[in-house]
Amino acid sequence: MASSTKSRNASKGLSSSGTKVNVSYNKEEGNIRFLLRGRSVAMAVPTEQMESYSPDEKPNSPLYHLALEWVYGYRGKDCRSNVQLLPSGELVYFVAAVVVLRNLESSIQRHYLGHNDDIKCLAVHPDKTTIATGQVVGATKDKKALPAHVRVWDSASLETLHVIGEEVLERGVLCLGFSKANGGTHLCVVDDGKEKKLSVWEWNKGVKISDSKCSTEVVFAAEFNPHDDALLVTCGKNNINFWKLEGKDLVRKQGIFESHEKPKYILCVEFTKSGDVISGDSNGNLYIWGKGTNRITRAVPAVHKGGVIAMSVLPSGTLVTGGKDSCLTFFDADLQKQAATELEEHCGAVRALTSGGDEDVFVGTYNNFIVKGGPGGAFHTIARGHTDEVWGLAAHLSRDLVLTCGADKQVFLWDTVKHQLIWSVILEEPARSADFHPTEARVAIGTYSGRWFVLDAETGEVVTQHTDGDEKLSVVRYSPDGKYLAIGSHDNYLYLYNVCENGCTYKEAGKCSGHSSFVTHLDWASDSQHFMSNSGDYEILYWDVEDCKRVTSADDVRDLEWATSSCILRFDSIGIWSQGMDGTDINAACRAHGLPILATADDFGKVHVFAWPAHIPQAPSHAYGGHSSHVTNVTCSHDDSNLFTTGGMDGSLLQWRVLG
Template identity: 30%
Template sequence: MSRQDSKLSINSNISSRWREDLQNYQAIKVTIFKNGDQWFDGYELRFKPQKEYRSLDALFNKLNPKIEFTGAVNYLFDTDGNMVRRVEDLEDGQTYVASSSKKFIPANYGRRGEAFWINGHRPQPYYSYRRRSMSSKSSSSDSKPGSGDGKVIKIINNEDTSIVERVLLNLKTTQQFEDVVRDLGQVLKIPNADRMYSLSGREVKSFSHLRHEFYDEDVFAISAGATKVDKSIYQMSRHTSASSSRKSTRLRSGASTRRELETSGGNLKILINGVRKIYHPPGRLPREDNRPPGRHIHLEWVHGYRGVDRFRNLVVLQKGEIVYFVGAVAVIMYIQEDTQRHYIEHNEDIQCIALHPRDDFIATGQIDGKDEVSRSHIRIWSVTTLETVAVLGHGELENGVISVAFSSLNKGQYLAAVDGSIEHVLSVWDWDKAELLARVVTNVIKMCGVTFHPFDNNLIITYGTGHLCFWSRRKDSFFERVDVAEKEAPNVTFQAIDFMESGDLVVGDSSGFISSYSVTDEGEYFRSLHYAAHSKEITCILMMVEGTLISSSAKDRKLKAWDTHQDFKKMAETELPAALGAAVAICQQWPGRSDANVYIGTDRNIIVEGSLQRKFEIVAFGHVSKINDVATCPNDVALVSVGSDRLIACWRRTKLIWKQNSPVEPLCVCYNPTGTIVATGLSDGNMVILKADSGDHVTTSRVCGSAITAIRFCIDGDLVACASHNGSIYLYKVSRDGFSYKKHGKLTGGQLLAHLDWDEGSEYIQTCSTDFNLNFWNATSNRMEKVGSVLREKVWMNQTCPVGWAVAGLWNNHNYKEETTLTSVNVSNNNELVASGDTAGYVRLSRWPTLNPKAEFHEIKIASHEVSALKFFYDDSYVVGTGGLEGGVFKFRIL
């Protein structure tokens, strides 16, 4: 190298270092706004990142005297709500939001002028209704255009449409809504104005109505008295909407208006739990179709049984069908033909069940709901047609229905029920006439059940803690009460009863004793027998047709048979395996026949069939507690569920294929694309890989120290992503056989992640946090995408995140009966349907995508608690949902 070339090279290196240092110490300019105050003018700050402020704390000290909060500035966000964690992340010329709390409040920070004009035109001088609150500083500031508490609207005289004014309403005014409408009428020259209507003719009745139901409308008609909206107003509005849409740069669908709260720069904004969320739809939105989907959901099969906290909840029909309940669904299962039918008219969890003596009707009572519609009541329905024939006690029974029973001697004409109120009220109806015959307060600490005496329609027995009582109903509808419980044992609970052929009452109690009670010729009740049958509490007893009594204990899981013809001599004894649990319900397999086979429901949510002489076989199996997630096989009608009971279970069609116990609670599960591997994420931060056909363990990988809440394979199965509670996503490289996993990368965030989806190119990931923030990640560069709008055209493998532009219409739907929070969504493989589950226990089927809150849907309520997961089968023939405290798996056929 020549001396001249060497000199140039040295100078070049020196210049390069200078340029690097100059870049590091070059001053940048940022504008800082105040969180939640879009009218703050903004504080312009120039500084050198590497020299003046080496940490955010030093920067916050600078901002504290400039931006006043009740506390100190502790956080910094970009305008999309992403938290800034390093000074180096600040970019020259950008806008940021300072905050004293972690909660980011979306607003139009720094946007003025044209951004707040209506339809591109400057509004006329505003008429702001603040006459009674002019001294309030907050009211005057809240009424600015674009404010979350101010609404600019056009008002039209319904009698004279030539009179039009544009006004700004302060939605925080202390005036009554009726006074404001009257003032608006004065502006429009309408004496005694008292009605405001939308263009569709719906009346606006309050500020809350205006804020929520009519958030996307800005033209209203004012009138005096009830009337119809003038057609010219509607036509004028349509013309204005059409002209403005032609001038708009955003592509619109065929609908006249978009239903979203606001549209600014192509962004979509909706309210989720009172917080405004911003999403970025694609440039060309699909055409809105608010009709219900052309296909329906039909409940075909339920895996599960609720025995963990319910007793006497299993009955058998004469032709061999068993009836029980899971969540809000009553299941009629015919084991011989492997079929199920379902009664789905309850709107809260079923709590008790009773079979009519003629075997053609069933009564079920539900728990108390949150609203008037879902209050405690009893439904009597036909076993054959599944139609409701009577509804009793709606609004009269408090805190749920504990027990129901039909009378026997008069062919089931009467129905008795005990509610869950403090007094435990006993009610008796002539149910066919819906006539209340009598009601009495029992004043029991804990009530377990009620039943009629088989030989007397007016003799009712109630039992519970320290309580065993005979109630004789007189003609004047009053009761004569006889307590037969021993007063020296007030803490003994009577929780299992039946009747002998002679009519004597047989009772099993919590101390392990079986007693019988008889009546003298003078009508006095006395205890005729008392013996120790079990060492611990007796949970259920059954009097067989041939005179054999079967009893079961919850502690030792033993079943014992007693010969009532030989002074209750023990005939046989067996013990249920620990995996099956203890019996909580026993029914004879063929009622009325001398058959030793029985059906037993256990506290492990399992129903078994067998006898004391032979092995018990499982006929219904379920999780013991809440199911956390479910996954469907990509090439078979199989699914895997994981629950808080630490159980991993695989089902195919109607059968349980395999189950595995996990050392800790599994929170999420998925199949690999070939369907050969099942990956589960555990609460201790481990990822466990199992074989899909057998459940055999393959390998365990230590991912992190926090719970794994979502796990998904990419489209070709080469990568698997694990989302964690610590806010990070961990990527693993997968071998071809799916048996080997090597750490590939880590994407660091800061929010508690709950859902995860891959894009079809396996380059990007979208996640939903526990507070419903939607974030995007670049799996190639291992960084979060701060500008989500750049991915607006991305196509995702599936939509399991319950937020986003394509599911925006599922939120705040006007057809919902209550405020609902979505907990799970899933899109069909043909991209025509979307299934959604919520905290109220509803499964809904809608069109995909769902853009409008006015979109119709089909729904079924499966439980009182949240629907934790939903998945379509690979061929879209079924959608599977999990919900309820008892861990039911509900399989719906798509018709």
């Protein structure tokens, strides 16, 4: 199936939220009600709008758009061979549903956004411009399957050239490889289905030439022999297979180990200049297989402690291997060891290797680092990301800084102009939520266990810590005047603290009881004397700081001015919901400081931009992809020039430019 669609960092047009919401408005009481999964949710309409408000009005369309500006992160933990350097000077890698093309000299990123779910593999054509990327099966908002497929695209124009495999791939794409001897006419694809089928495609025609069952176990690599486009090799658990394309048939020969130690996993393959195959395995050994044969001609034992996970032949002929032991080993053309170096421990095992010019290499790692260095061992970080689910996100209120924290216990503070990591901290607990103090250099972090920390925002050092309950703290929020910290917990309570001594000490002010389910979101009024909260069963409650009691009269809260609008259930955000939606379909919301923008993060990999206020049901939005699976959080920069979003399991932070 061919496609000429050009991928852009732009809206796909206005979209509404689906079926019309069931809304009723009582003008006399000034209350609006709508059904959310069969539950009636009531909201107070401000006094000045009570007479004129009508839920049947035409909602405003958003005047602002987003363009993806920068992607923080890299997917190395469960992917391989996904870092490549192009002649353009751009480093190509991926995270979530975005392929990043990063110019290392100008520090500019471009992005290919053709995918709609997790990208798992990447291959570069011999022309060094055409790229193939494969993704897993996705799902739409309506639970309809989005097929696994491979996209072949031009890295100069970001134009999609062809989409293949949509009707034949089962669950995803394990690995890809372009042929080389015939100028890249063929592309081999390994399906992540039950039978791990290997298929060969004439990709520029969208035609499958041949396929064959490859293995019932995982396959790690599939490569064409650079000297003969009819020869391929695949490797995985308990096997290495040598294939020959004979017309429309793929003829297989299994590798024979004879007297050599047979490993449980053959993890990677590479080719010598003569066309021999080098395999790296889980025992740390290299085996050399003669060109066109399935027999070992030479063994190089104990190259690494643990598996040999990645290999790359540099332009000089040097072979570099990377292992589970986080080490790199350099060999000459005769496979004589020349040098070895070790990555810093926090980088983790090597997952990807590619030439960085001369003897330098780019290394992708298990802990989602990309680093560059050489035999001398002086490696510097190119990219870094979280390694587990990310929910915590906070933007500084006066500086170009954003903080992320996640279930991997890591807290990152990013400079959003230089796109650099300022500091990182590993906490004792997985982190769930975060917020900056409005005036002091402090940031509060809520965890999954009920503990919360306050860090020095300049250094990342822990200033103080407390514990409230033993369940996750979904939200932490400082009051606009900085005198209070409110904490929402999955134990159904909200905890309020007085902030003292420049944000260094915290004294308990009260415990708010009233929710019948876990607290999800919280907003402060501008007077710092009231706040509102949402819960898992769609309650909207209001609170008085003075006595930590519920405010039960709608007339007492309907005209409050709110400093933030992050609650997903409130009158001026009703337009983000549609009939049949679950309360968990939208994970977060954020109103810009000065622009008429309301942004949301949903459970289907989309970031939506609405016009503010979104108080008319069924408000239209601009929708943007890039994340995979659920988008967990969204916030805006202090000057409204950027939006920031976090992906849950994709572990990424995306920075979007706001365009009028």
